[in-house]
Amino acid sequence: MNRTLLLVFLLAPSSLLAAGSASAEVKLAAIFSDHAVLQRGHALPVWGTAAPGEAIEVKFAGQTVQATADPSGQWRVELKSLPAGGPFEMVVTGPNQIVVHDILVGEVWLASGQSNMAFPLSGVVHAADEIASAGHPQLRVFTEPDRPLADPTQELQGQWEVSTAAGAKHFTAVGYFFGLSLLNDLNVPVGIISASVGATPGEAWTPLPAMLADPLLSARATSEIKQLREADDPAHVATALAAWEKTYGAGDPGNAGFAHGYASPAAKLEGWKTVTLPTTGRKLGITGAAAVWVRREITLPEGKYEQTGHLDPGQLHEADTVYFNGVKVGGAAPGPEPFDRAISYNVPATLLRAGKNTIAIRVFAHQPAKLGLGSGAMALTIPQGNAKPLQLPLSGEWSFAVELQKPLTEEAMKAQPQMPQFRPTKISSTLYNGEIAPLENYAIRGAIWYQGEDNVDRAATYPALMTRLIGGWRAQFGEDFPFYLAQLVNYDGGRHNWANLREAQVEIVKTVPKTGLAVGIDIGETDQIHPRNKRPMGERLALLARHRVYGEKIEDTGPTFASIKIEKDKVRVQLTHADGLHATGGTIPCFAVAGADQKFVAATAAIDGTTVIVSSPNVIAPVAVQYAFSQDPEGCDVYNGADLPMGPFRSDEWPVMVSR
Numbered sequence: 001m002n003r004t005l006l007l008v009f010l011l012a013p014s015s016l017l018a019a020g021s022a023s024a025e026v027k028l029a030a031i032f033s034d035h036a037v038l039q040r041g042h043a044l045p046v047w048g049t050a051a052p053g054e055a056i057e058v059k060f061a062g063q064t065v066q067a068t069a070d071p072s073g074q075w076r077v078e079l080k081s082l083p084a085g086g087p088f089e090m091v092v093t094g095p096n097q098i099v100v101h102d103i104l105v106g107e108v109w110l111a112s113g114q115s116n117m118a119f120p121l122s123g124v125v126h127a128a129d130e131i132a133s134a135g136h137p138q139l140r141v142f143t144e145p146d147r148p149l150a151d152p153t154q155e156l157q158g159q160w161e162v163s164t165a166a167g168a169k170h171f172t173a174v175g176y177f178f179g180l181s182l183l184n185d186l187n188v189p190v191g192i193i194s195a196s197v198g199a200t201p202g203e204a205w206t207p208l209p210a211m212l213a214d215p216l217l218s219a220r221a222t223s224e225i226k227q228l229r230e231a232d233d234p235a236h237v238a239t240a241l242a243a244w245e246k247t248y249g250a251g252d253p254g255n256a257g258f259a260h261g262y263a264s265p266a267a268k269l270e271g272w273k274t275v276t277l278p279t280t281g282r283k284l285g286i287t288g289a290a291a292v293w294v295r296r297e298i299t300l301p302e303g304k305y306e307q308t309g310h311l312d313p314g315q316l317h318e319a320d321t322v323y324f325n326g327v328k329v330g331g332a333a334p335g336p337e338p339f340d341r342a343i344s345y346n347v348p349a350t351l352l353r354a355g356k357n358t359i360a361i362r363v364f365a366h367q368p369a370k371l372g373l374g375s376g377a378m379a380l381t382i383p384q385g386n387a388k389p390l391q392l393p394l395s396g397e398w399s400f401a402v403e404l405q406k407p408l409t410e411e412a413m414k415a416q417p418q419m420p421q422f423r424p425t426k427i428s429s430t431l432y433n434g435e436i437a438p439l440e441n442y443a444i445r446g447a448i449w450y451q452g453e454d455n456v457d458r459a460a461t462y463p464a465l466m467t468r469l470i471g472g473w474r475a476q477f478g479e480d481f482p483f484y485l486a487q488l489v490n491y492d493g494g495r496h497n498w499a500n501l502r503e504a505q506v507e508i509v510k511t512v513p514k515t516g517l518a519v520g521i522d523i524g525e526t527d528q529i530h531p532r533n534k535r536p537m538g539e540r541l542a543l544l545a546r547h548r549v550y551g552e553k554i555e556d557t558g559p560t561f562a563s564i565k566i567e568k569d570k571v572r573v574q575l576t577h578a579d580g581l582h583a584t585g586g587t588i589p590c591f592a593v594a595g596a597d598q599k600f601v602a603a604t605a606a607i608d609g610t611t612v613i614v615s616s617p618n619v620i621a622p623v624a625v626q627y628a629f630s631q632d633p634e635g636c637d638v639y640n641g642a643d644l645p646m647g648p649f650r651s652d653e654w655p656v657m658v659s660r
Contacts, residue, residue: 026056115196121173202452205435205451255362290364290406293363486540540644580641590636598652
């Protein structure tokens with residue numbers, strides 16, 4: 001995505017956006033478009049814009065309703081509830097006429113969060129098979145673009161797509177599997193509204209008034225919004241940057257290196273040097289605006305490569321073009337970058353081959369301090385069916401060449417227009433303003449939420465934040481709808497407080513009505529913050545909906561901690577939802593016990609009916625138990641008869657949360 005274009009809207013008042021959309025023509029909000037899904041059994045608001053005072057008529061499924069545009073050009077009607085069915089046409093008439101085709105009535109859910117919710121179907125295990133079988137005409141997804149805004153807007157962006165082999169590969173994988181489970185179970189149309197942005201905190205998705213009302217959250221929100229409002233206008237910075245480039249000859253004249261064959265696996269690297277990545281422009285001796293190339297050969301083992309690979313070249317500054325075996329697989333245009341970009345590019349299976357493969361990267365930057373190559377994680381990951389993905393680290397030695405270099409004086413470099421160095425998508429309320437607020441009160445059944453990775457350092461305030469977020473969303477939609485969370489899975493990211501965030505998620509579902517938690521402590525990958533096995537999480541979220549919303553008589557939760565009972569030198573852990581309790585691996589390595597000294601040690605555990613007996617020879621007087629209470633617990637394979645996993649827990653309430 002061109003982030004400069006996105007940021008042009010960042011500080012635009014919502015009133016200006018609304019005024020810009022009002023015209024003599026009647027218009028519908030973008031969510032009322034071809035292939036839309038409307039919520040069954042629910043009054044159906046429909047809205048749009050027109051000239052102030054314009055008379056509007058809406059016809060749909062045998063109903064005809066009228067409205068008049070208000071002084072700001074907004075209009076709204078409400079259709080009576082309908083049973084599942086379709087396809088229908090919606091005809092909206094004002095000075096012009098709009099006909100919307102292929103609308104279904106069924107079940108609509110909002111899927112939101114950060115990168116693990118945004119993660120596409122093309123990246124899951126067995127992606128080729130999943131995509132090939134994705135032809136489900138009654139499953140549709142409305143995907144919103146990344147859109148951080150300083151103020152709430154009524155202008156909605158996005159489009160509905162029918163689930164097909166061609167289109168589904170871009171869908172949210174968790175949302176897709178959730179929707180597919182509902183489709184197969186309910187046999188009615190299902191629509192998923194996808195509003196997710198990677199590397200975003202929960203604060204960005206929370207209404208500002210809700211945050212300002214909470215003493216734990218108000219200071220952060222106030223400070224961030226002030227910072228955002230005081231930032232320079234991105235459009236002004238872009239214009240100034242173009243003028244600066246012209247004055248100093250510091251623009252990118254074009255990719256001459258590709259014409260010279262730098263991306264080709266057959267290229268001769270005469271004159272190229274060796275460099276260790278990650279590195280920076282200053283370490284390379286760059287003195288001004290420059291375009292540099294790095295290349296590396298990697299060897300893939302023998303075998304067939306039938307799934308899309310994922311190339312993570314680290315953060316590249318400022319503009320990049322990335323090639324795999326001579327074919328471009330990704331890139332970002334130059335511009336006044338507002339933040340470091342976390343990059344991941346798909347490598348089609350057709351480009352992957354056993355033996356030698358070539359990765360070539362071109363990076364352009366306006367000055368040495370802004371030229372960066374590979375900071376952060378660098379790896380090529382290739383799914384291997386049900387087996388662990390093949391992962392090849394990419395840091396280390398690469399070949400290096402300078403394509404062009406325009407020396408600049410210190411004065412010229414100081415004169416370069418700068419964007420503020422923060423991520424708008426991380427600022428409080430910006431994504432609520434741009435992606436949730438414009439949905440207004442579109443009729444939905446409920447929401448699913450996969451987020452928390454960006455809040456692990458603030459786990460103590462996460463329950464308060466999510467209480468405000470859920471309450472704010474419910475107030476907007478005018479509905480006390482169900483809200484189901486995906487608990488963070490196991491992952492060893494070097495930050496050891498994920499256990500605390502998981503516990504915070506448990507606290508949320510204990511205290512906020514109509515919430516539920518899908519546990520995934522058994523489906524993570526130690527070295528991948530974005531695990532590929534997304535089907536179980538989507539289906540476990542769907543189990544919550546199938547049981548609690550649709551009344552299906554099924555188990556929707558794994559074994560859940562209830563209490564402990566001390567039995568001499570042993571602790572009996574009492575559980576709910578534990579019928580058919582079993583451990584697939586035989587032994588249970590994820591338990592720990594502690595005595596009054598509050599020091600936890602690894603313990604042995606044995607299943608006894610619907611309870612677990614835990615002990616350690618090193619703790620003769622146990623008082624507390626933990627299960628899977630760490631960043632990346634291994635072997636947590638305790639399930640109930642419905643094959644749902646037991647989630648992490650601790651029996652103590654000690655102020656220091658211990659992560660083993």
